[in-house]
Amino acid sequence: MKKFVIVVISLLVISVILSGCSKSGGSGSGSGKVTLTLYSTMNTDEAPKFKKVIADFEKEHPDIKINANFPGEDYEKLLRVKMAANEMPDLFDTHGWAIKRYGDYTADLSDMDWVKDMDEAMKPILTDDKGKVYAYPMNEAKDGLAYNKKLIEKYGITPPTTIDDFVKALETVKEKSNGKVTPLWIGGSEATAFGGIYDLMATPLLITDKDHDYSKQLLDGSFDWSHYDKLSELLKQIKDEGLVNKDALTAKGTQATQLMAQGKIAFAFISGSFGPETTALNKDVQVGLLPTPAFYPNQKPVYTGGERYTVAVWKDSKHQKEAKEFIDFISQPKYVKQIAELSSLPPGLTNVKVDNYYSDDYNKYSDSPIVPYFDRVYLPSGMWDVMGKTGQDLFSGAKTPAQVSKQMGDEYTRLRKQNQ
Incomplete structure (x- = not known):
């Protein structure tokens, strides 16, 4: 009988310890770290530069790790599978389809500080008439x-x-x-x-x-x-x-x-x-x-x-707070500029001026209208x-x-x- 009691007590202790580990670890390994999964359409030349930004974030946020994925041509197929299974990444690129394709999977970002600086041209693409903001624009195509x-x-x-x-x-x-x-x-x-x-x-x-x-x-x-x-x-x-x-x-x-x-x-x-x-x-x-x-x-x-490169937060992510911390980080002027320059495109926010590779051409043809992608609208x-x-x-x-x-x-x- 004593042995039985000892075994039961031991199992209860182990159960409590394991329960505590699982609660503290989030998606990590019990160390208290949270791992966020990120998927982006960035190409093989741009991805390494973006990874340096991610490394800066991880350095300032040692309890958050970003598992970044850049699947290239397979991106859309992978995301369709994840949507069908309702197992989306914590952070993902909406690549032109923030509302029409991914709208039901994105958390509302309208309460974030950077929203007030969003380029007017991006607002009809990334927001709806109810005020929901579907994604953070890292740059503007x-x-x-x-x-x-x-x-x-x-x-x-x-x-x-x-x-x-x-x-x-x-x-x-x-x-x-x-x-x-x-x-x-x-x-x-x-x-x-x-x-x-x-x-x-x-x-x-x-x-x-x-x-x-x-x-x-x-x-x-x-x-x-x-x-x-x-x-x-x-x-x-x-x-x-x-x-x-x-x-x-x-x-x-x-x-x-x-x-x-x-x-x-x-x-x-x-x-x-x-x-x-x-x-x-x-x-x-x-x-x-x-x-x-x-x-x-x-x-x-x-x-x-x-839209070119964006970051949206999955509405069912268990780590929305940490995901928004990442977006807050990359919306700092220093990183807005870095990300716009790595892609040689204008930034999605207006509080930063970027002198990128094509600036002379953009200025020369400044009277040419900027129109949305044909397929995304029509x-x-x-x-x-x-x-x-x-x-x-x-x-x-x-x-x-x-x-x-x-x-x-x-x-x-x-x-x-x-x-x-």
């Missing part, structure tokens, strides 16, 4: 057409502001370089390269010209997709005239920086850190960033903007993949421009019904 400044000047080309001038510029590069310089380079082994081009050009074609504004029809589902033909016809013309790299379907996006640094590329629809990374390889090459050229007379070229979730894949099909010859538009229309209709 501003995408367009990259070009080799010295090369264009060498060939006597004025940076194009219309699509007609853009095509003429490509033809001039091909002629004056004797085919040694690729006029337009596309790393199309990944469908996202084609998706990005269609997305940037669709806005000036279909939205921003008052006589060719189909925004209402795109939003209510009545859009005639034959209007989309012109984008594919333009890309087909560029391909047929040899104004794009022959390996556009197999080239990898990671090749672009090296090729631009070697003076082998004139234009590319690549933004962000592409410019500074190129100049880091060859200081004699300076990359400019133009707004997407206009399709119609009297139409201004446009930059495409919105297309149902899932259409990004369709845009990219149909672009690959166009370049491979598997589809004509009309067939591309038909597939876009069919998928648009199907996905609208599916998402309702």
Whole structure:
């Protein structure tokens, strides 16, 4: 009997000890530390710089560890799986879909100090009419057409502001370089390269010209997709005239920086850190960033903007307090500046001035409107993949421009019904 009592008492003591450990450890190992899981869409060049910011945070907050993940092209697939299982990371990047895709999974950040400094352009993208703030904007996307400044000047080309001038510029590069310089380079082994081009050009074609504004029809589902033909016809013309790299379907996006640094590329629809990374390889090459050229007379070229890198907090996280501490930390002016500069983009907050790589171009084209990404406003979730894949099909010859538009229309209709 005594042995039985001793065993029971021993088990109770162990149970109390284990219970105490589990309560104090959060998601840690019983040491009192909390581990926050963070997922970001930052690329392989930017992630190491962001990790240094994370290390600074961990140094100042020794009881909080950040488990940072940068899955690249697999990000969206991974997050969809996590949403389906309702097992989201404590901190995650909404990459353009703060409200439409991730809204039901995000905690409200409206009580945080940095909110008062949020750029006005970001407010309709990251807040709703009830005042909820869905994510913290680490920077503000501003995408367009990259070009080799010295090369264009060498060939006597004025940076194009219309699509007609853009095509003429490509033809001039091909002629004056004797085919040694690729006029337009596309790393199309990944469908996202084609998706990005269609997305940037669709806005000036279909939205921003008052006589060719189909925004209402795109939003209510009545859009005639034959209007989309012109984008594919333009890309087909560029391909047929040899104004794009022959390996556009197999080239990898990671090749672009090296090729631009070697003076082998004139234009590319690549933004962000592409410019500074190129100049880091060859200081004699300076990359400019133009707004997407206009399709119609009297139409201004446009930059495409919105969310680039954000941090949202999972509404069901057990560590919302610690997650918000991390956001508080990176919203300090010192880190706002660092993060904006690592991505060569404007900051999402207005209390910091950043002189980044493309500042001269942003100032030169300051009268060009900044418009939201076409797919994020006008297309149902899932259409990004369709845009990219149909672009690959166009370049491979598997589809004509009309067939591309038909597939876009069919998928648009199907996905609208599916998402309702």
